[in-house]
Amino acid sequence: MSDKEGRAPESQKPLVVEKPDDTSKIGGMVSMEINERKVQVPLGTTILEACRQNDIHIPTLCHHDDLCTAGVCRVCVVEVEGMRTLQAACAYPVTNPLKIKTSTPLVRKARKHIIDLLISEHYGECYSCFRNNNCELQSLAKEYGVDHYNFGHVQKPRYEIDKSSFSVVRDLDKCVLCKRCVRTCIDLQEVGVLEAIDRGDKTRIDTFMDKPLADVICINCGQCINRCPTGALRANDPRDEIWAAIDDPNKHVVMQTAPSPRAAIAEEFGIPAGKSMTGEMNTAIRRLGFDKVFDTNFTADLTIMEEGTELIIRLFQALVEKKEGVALPQFTSCSPGWVKYLEHFYPEYIPNLSSAKSPQQMFGALIKTYYAKENNIDPKDVVSVALMPCAAKKFECNRPEMTDSGYKDVDFGLTTRELAQMIKEGGIHLPEMPQTHFDDPFGDASGAGLIFGATGGVMEAAIRTVVELVTGKKAEDLFENANVMPVRGFEGVKYAELPIPVVGPVPEILKALVPNWDWLKGATLKVAVCHGTANAKKVMDDIKAGGKFSECHFIEFMACPGGCLGGGGQPIPTTPEIRKARAKAIYTEDESLPLRKSHENEHVASIYDKFLTDGPCGHISHKLLHTHYTPRGKYID
Amino acid sequence: MLVMEKNFLQEEIEKLVETFGNSRSALIPILQEIQKKHHYISEFAQQEVARLLDIHPVEVYSVISFYAFLSSEPKGRNIVRLCQTITCDLAGKYSVAKAIERELGIAFGETTKDNRISLEYTNCVGMCDQGPAMLINDKVYTRLSPEKAVEIINEIK
Numbered sequence: 001m002s003d004k005e006g007r008a009p010e011s012q013k014p015l016v017v018e019k020p021d022d023t024s025k026i027g028g029m030v031s032m033e034i035n036e037r038k039v040q041v042p043l044g045t046t047i048l049e050a051c052r053q054n055d056i057h058i059p060t061l062c063h064h065d066d067l068c069t070a071g072v073c074r075v076c077v078v079e080v081e082g083m084r085t086l087q088a089a090c091a092y093p094v095t096n097p098l099k100i101k102t103s104t105p106l107v108r109k110a111r112k113h114i115i116d117l118l119i120s121e122h123y124g125e126c127y128s129c130f131r132n133n134n135c136e137l138q139s140l141a142k143e144y145g146v147d148h149y150n151f152g153h154v155q156k157p158r159y160e161i162d163k164s165s166f167s168v169v170r171d172l173d174k175c176v177l178c179k180r181c182v183r184t185c186i187d188l189q190e191v192g193v194l195e196a197i198d199r200g201d202k203t204r205i206d207t208f209m210d211k212p213l214a215d216v217i218c219i220n221c222g223q224c225i226n227r228c229p230t231g232a233l234r235a236n237d238p239r240d241e242i243w244a245a246i247d248d249p250n251k252h253v254v255m256q257t258a259p260s261p262r263a264a265i266a267e268e269f270g271i272p273a274g275k276s277m278t279g280e281m282n283t284a285i286r287r288l289g290f291d292k293v294f295d296t297n298f299t300a301d302l303t304i305m306e307e308g309t310e311l312i313i314r315l316f317q318a319l320v321e322k323k324e325g326v327a328l329p330q331f332t333s334c335s336p337g338w339v340k341y342l343e344h345f346y347p348e349y350i351p352n353l354s355s356a357k358s359p360q361q362m363f364g365a366l367i368k369t370y371y372a373k374e375n376n377i378d379p380k381d382v383v384s385v386a387l388m389p390c391a392a393k394k395f396e397c398n399r400p401e402m403t404d405s406g407y408k409d410v411d412f413g414l415t416t417r418e419l420a421q422m423i424k425e426g427g428i429h430l431p432e433m434p435q436t437h438f439d440d441p442f443g444d445a446s447g448a449g450l451i452f453g454a455t456g457g458v459m460e461a462a463i464r465t466v467v468e469l470v471t472g473k474k475a476e477d478l479f480e481n482a483n484v485m486p487v488r489g490f491e492g493v494k495y496a497e498l499p500i501p502v503v504g505p506v507p508e509i510l511k512a513l514v515p516n517w518d519w520l521k522g523a524t525l526k527v528a529v530c531h532g533t534a535n536a537k538k539v540m541d542d543i544k545a546g547g548k549f550s551e552c553h554f555i556e557f558m559a560c561p562g563g564c565l566g567g568g569g570q571p572i573p574t575t576p577e578i579r580k581a582r583a584k585a586i587y588t589e590d591e592s593l594p595l596r597k598s599h600e601n602e603h604v605a606s607i608y609d610k611f612l613t614d615g616p617c618g619h620i621s622h623k624l625l626h627t628h629y630t631p632r633g634k635y636i637d
Numbered sequence: 638m639l640v641m642e643k644n645f646l647q648e649e650i651e652k653l654v655e656t657f658g659n660s661r662s663a664l665i666p667i668l669q670e671i672q673k674k675h676h677y678i679s680e681f682a683q684q685e686v687a688r689l690l691d692i693h694p695v696e697v698y699s700v701i702s703f704y705a706f707l708s709s710e711p712k713g714r715n716i717v718r719l720c721q722t723i724t725c726d727l728a729g730k731y732s733v734a735k736a737i738e739r740e741l742g743i744a745f746g747e748t749t750k751d752n753r754i755s756l757e758y759t760n761c762v763g764m765c766d767q768g769p770a771m772l773i774n775d776k777v778y779t780r781l782s783p784e785k786a787v788e789i790i791n792e793i794k
């Protein structure tokens with residue numbers, strides 16, 4: 001995670017006290033009394049953290065575990081002995097012995113008033129709101145028994161809903177000014193779309209010069225949606241169009257499902273994070289009326305073949321042919337949020353981006369060509385839906401260049417949340433579904449494709465394949481159980497070096513590209529992985545300055561913290577603990593699969609046999625599976 | 638905006654950053670200087686300031702929108718701010734306001750066609766004992782009557 005204090009100016013930073021590394025030293029622990037119970041906490045622990053550690057509930061609204069402290073909502077107030085006024089628990093680090101009370105008449109009354117005041121400025125009707133039953137404002141109102149509008153209530157909407165973006169819809173009437181979206185977009189993503197504009201009762205969260213979201217520099221990651229406590233931010237929801245396609249007998253509606261939704265959708269049905277429901281979800285999707293359900297992991301495997309080959313070509317050109325200006329390190333291109341980030345902030349590095357499309361778009365191009373042809377379906381009747389953990393995928397499928405099949409390659413991007421909603425509308429309780437497999441001809445995918453969902457996953461998948469293709473050895477010989485641990489985990493930026501001590505024969509599929517591997521013998525492959533575009537900025541600035549990352553060969557970038565499993569279309573809430581649980585679900589499923597390497601996927605081999613006949617990075621694959629990018633720059637006219 | 642204009646503005650802002658530094662605390666003095674010279678801070682200028690301070694344009698806009706003395710919309714060369722808070726209100730703000738509006742032929746919130754004057758309301762300027770009060774740019778005028786206000790207005794260049 002990025003540096004939590006982010007870029008707040010010193011003067012605006014709430015008091016934060018570093019916790020000591022060694023709490024056993026004198027002064028490392030502080031004693032406090034919470035509601036007359038004596039407890040010890042490490043120096044610098046906030047009152048909120050101390051209460052949570054001791055199972056004392058404190059209501060919060062502007063606080064989020066991923067974000068720096070703001071202390072703006074005051075819902076979390078408590079009484080601190082000796083202090084004249086109530087104190088915000090989330091913004092009060094404990095540095096000397098304290099006595100606090102969390103539920104006195106004064107505290108309860110203050111919190112109730114604060115909630116009443118928030119509601120007095122809130123316009124929205126819960127039953128027509130997508131956050132109904134999962135809204136922090138609504139739960140606070142319930143928790144404090146709000147049964148009438150003590151301070152009045154907004155009667156009419158004050159703002160127009162901003163639906164300009166393919167990805168994010170903004171409904172300012174529901175905003176409670178907690179600034180979580182502001183902190184997300186600046187501190188985690190370094191995009192800086194949103195800020196508080198104007199002051200007093202005119203304050204609102206808005207964009208640069210109040211422009212529609214589609215006209216400012218937004219990477220569509222949807223991270224702000226996942227952090228918003230209310231329905232003020234939501235994804236641009238295509239459910240109605242998809243239902244209409246399903247109900248139309250002339251349409252052949254197919255669904256591809258990315259790796260992360262299956263690891264998280266159970267959360268929408270009340271199951272704690274960390275349980276995959278792949279088989280159940282497949283059944284549910286069919287029962288909703290989709291004609292086929294495919295596994296995006298299949299094109300993730302294909303991505304590895306294409307992107308891996310592209311990397312080998314670049315390395316060969318740079319190291320053997322000594323060509324000038326070969327763009328290295330190669331950057332991954334499967335995260336559309338990251339791609340747009342680069343197009344805006346580092347357009348001069350577009351040549352470094354792999355030209356391979358994302359798995360979603362590769363699949364889209366194949367469904368309306370290869371699949372339609374094999375099954376004698378007119379591609380114009382195919383409606384192609386992509387289930388994604390992602391808000392940016394909605395933008396990606398609407399990019400004008402994504403029509404290589406002759407049609408719009410992917411018609412709709414659907415988020416995990418939206419599919420869960422459709423499943424509920426279909427009267428289905430997901431956990432009760434029997435398990436079924438994906439449909440052919442793309443039915444089987446590898447565990448390597450599956451781990452694309454976690455940060456480091458694309459890199460691990462690429463390493464499993466490249467290592468085997470180059471050394472002729474098993475990935476298992478180099479990494480225990482083929483688990484490439486150095487690229488796993490949630491550290492913001494990861495770096496690894498992989499020596500290539502021996503080389504093997506060139507496999508058939510690459511023979512047209514390289515004569516032998518001798519030139520890689522004794523070389524060390526340097527790779528890096530980062531997630532959250534604030535971390536991407538660190539890596540890019542290092543590359544620009546000629547630092548250690550400029551010497552890497554391959555770098556994985558994911559726009560969302562944690563990778564896709566923490567995507568902007570995933571169930572709300574998403575917290576550090578929940579991301580960990582989802583990652584565990586993904587890695588466990590990977591280990592349980594018989595097939596764990598992209599190049600061993602027979603279906604992938606057969607598509608190169610039958611359809612992409614001139615091999616990875618060949619002409620046909622270039623036409624369908626590769627793309628180009630748009631330098632956008634960071635100025636708005 | 639023309640390319641030439643942009644280049645001038647860019648140079649000007651670079652100079653301001655040299656003078657005030659590129660830390661966040663330099664933001665307000667830089668904006669004040671731009672405001673003083675151009676009577677507003679254009680979209681382009683905001684983005685330039687953001688670039689040079691390595692912050693986001695929306696943060697610059699947020700600050701401008703917060704402070705009444707900074708503006709992101711073009712304003713007249715002179716800004717007349719009449720106090721609208723209760724003491725001045727009781728002391729006769731209304732008739733002063735009407736007289737000024739009649740004289741200039743514009744309403745509060747508007748700018749004269751020749752860009753000479755923008756009319757605005759402000760909250761208490763600390764002259765409550767001498768109301769009605771107004772500010773013209775950074776100068777204070779007190780104990781206004783409709784006639785006196787019109788006279789003062791007509792002296793503005």
Ligand code: SF4
Nearest residue numbers: 124126129135230231
């Ligand atoms: S944001 Fe929350 S409180 Fe507001 S209408 Fe939606 S569910 Fe209800």
Ligand code: SF4
Nearest residue numbers: 185218219221222224
């Ligand atoms: S979608 Fe991402 S880039 Fe756009 S406003 Fe939200 S957090 Fe910022």
Ligand code: SF4
Nearest residue numbers: 175176178179181228
């Ligand atoms: S849009 Fe949501 S996250 Fe942003 S300030 Fe409003 S309520 Fe908070």
Ligand code: FES
Nearest residue numbers: 062071073074090
């Ligand atoms: S949660 Fe503590 S002030 Fe908002």
Ligand code: FES
Nearest residue numbers: 720725761762764
């Ligand atoms: S009320 Fe007008 S100056 Fe104070």
